[in-house]
Amino acid sequence: MRVLLSTYGTRGDVEPLVALAVRLRARGVEVRMCAPPDEEFAGRLAGIGVRLVPVGPPVREMMRGSALPSAAELSRYRAEMLETQFDVFPAALDGCDALVAAGLAQVAARSAAEAAGVRYVYVSYAAVHLPSPHHAPPPRPGWPEPEVDDHAARWELDARNVNAQFAEALNGHRAAIGLPPVDNVRDHVLTDRPWLAADPVLGGWRETPGLDVVQTGAWSLPDERPLPADLVAFLDAGTPPVYVGFGSMRPAQDIGRMTVEAIRAQGHRVLVSRGWADLDLTDDRDDCFAVGEANHQRLFGELAAVVHHGGAGTTSTAARAGTPQLVIPLQLSDNPYWAGRVADLGIGAALDGPPPTADSLDIALKTALAPGTRARARALGSRVRTDGAEVAAGLLAGALG
Template identity: 55%
Template sequence: MRVVLTTWGTRGDVEPLAGLAVGLRDLGAQVRVCAPPDDDFVTLLARAGVPLVPMGPSVRSVVANPKPPTAQDALRLAPELVAARFETLTAAAEGCDVLLATGLMPVGARDVAEALGIGYVYGCCQIFGLPSRYFSPGARPGTPSPQDETDKRVLWEQDAQRVNALYGEPLNSHRAALGLPPVDNVRDHVYTGRPWLAADPTLCPSQGMTDLDLVQTGAWILPDDRPLPRDLEAFLDAGEPPVYVGYGSMAAHAPADAARVAIEAARAHGRRLVLARGWAGLVAADDAGDCVVVGEVNQQALFRRVAAVVHHGGAGTTTAAARAGAPQVIAPQIADQPYWASRVAALGIGVVHHGRTPTVESMSAAFDTVLRPEVRAHARVTADLVRADGATVAAKLLLDRFGR
């Protein structure tokens, strides 16, 4: 069986596909991944031994700017991504049995599969963007809903209209060129009636949360057996478990003065600190020996050795910390991050930092709670509930449904 997987987004979008690709390969399938050409993702997929087909502009060129992307940036990017999918995926999916798409609204992926006569699956890593009677849609470029509108059915209809405004014209233009009929509701066309949810059911319970026929496989986790760098190992061995602080691919959205705030708050609790550089380029506030700055490392190994994990609330980091039994402080910035923060708090395995910009006082108050023994105990119990076989489950489903 031949499978093409595709996404456009940050590491949190690319790494799950690498995990699924490994799961498929282990079951005998041939897999390739169409993803952004960022060096980070080239390295990641090479480590997984999965061929990368570069698609679209680099993500870092779009998001790692001093200011967050604007609505006008989104209007320019949308047709570019649609065109890239029709061009790149059509060639990459030739001779394949199924195309699975995730990430930033993968408009064009289903249409390429339709034109080639192969299977199509839409996958997501959280329920935040799926129409629901229980929660409202998130922010999206376009005409906002009236502030006094509370009917969730109406709000989701207006969300679909915003997606149409972003993607409708370029999508239907490409469909017409292939002799395919136009699409009226782009969002629901992309999602299909049966999307797959690549999230752990303990961390992300989904029963009844959407009217769609959701298939929850568990998180698609890429196994990581890399040793930690020697200097990091030495730092960890030299004292009590430190606090980890990192904001991943959040560049423009990373809290101001995040490094200094975290270091001073950790020191107030007698804790050392591991600071992840990330796309925000965090650096130590001084040259004291109680802080070490790291680049991309094995989080699965590192998180088992820290006192707490402070992060932005991405699905991947939340899951990695939960699997490791590490208490979490989440300072959510955008998109689904408030949802993951709320789940961590509800499970008693961490706290939410309310407010996008932590201060030394507010972060120190979060440490007051998250460093308590009972939070660590809850985190360790929850770690045993978080499944690691989601990629295998999804791979078997793909083989059973689309294998020749």
């Protein structure tokens, strides 16, 4: 049995499929993965014995600036990605029994699976990416935000935007390989039975007509790596610090500095995660420490709070650790959704709106660091599941027989 996994994006897009790959391989399934050609992804996949099929340009190069590429550049990237996928997928699918695709960028995936006669599964890492009257669609970079408040109308406009970008090219390729046209590209990619790799407590799905969503729980692996010795020494040298990190995202230049100052003003030590933004210390005071790659599963339980951008993986890891969160979301993808979930559940605070100020950061930090917030975070943490990847692997292996 052989399965092709496919995604395109940052580490938060790749790691859940890594977890699924490990669980599938434990069941004797051969796995290969289409992913960006960044060195860190190639090394990660080699380490678990999964063949990388590189697709598209390196993601890290695209994320170098503090701003996203322009709308015209994003449109070009999307069009080129569609062409690349139709070039790459047929050979990558050779001998495969199924294709699991994560993210709307996988526009060609279902067509390639149909042409190869293999099972196709679409997976989302957050409920907000799936059409529902219970929430609006997430911000899609490079496309204008609809000027309407009704959720159904916003989802309809979202579908039109996706069609405007992809329908002509997708249907041209489908005709060339003997497949009928599709009239709604987004829903074609999602299918009417998508999988949702998110924790039911943290980001549950509300029943929606027309979608039979299979919620497995978030896909992750236990991480047993020790923390670096110098980080352990910093943790041991005082009270639990507040973590500040934005993962693969690059926030506005002043956000990191302002956050560090706000944390210090409340008498807390600070742990800065460099990430792709290469955040660093603002001075040489001993109440602040900068760290590179580290085991978040082991680290987050040692902290007073986690300040981050609202990525699905970071939100889930902090929630599972029972550590309060302050989410400063970029207006991108599912970041605002996870900010809202953290605030609604009372396990932290969110600054989802105007750019943060010293006053708004001060208020949000006080909320995140309040005893009641910590108590709620700890209570929820004990309910967060860790078996999502195993559940998904079992479902897929069972379906393939």
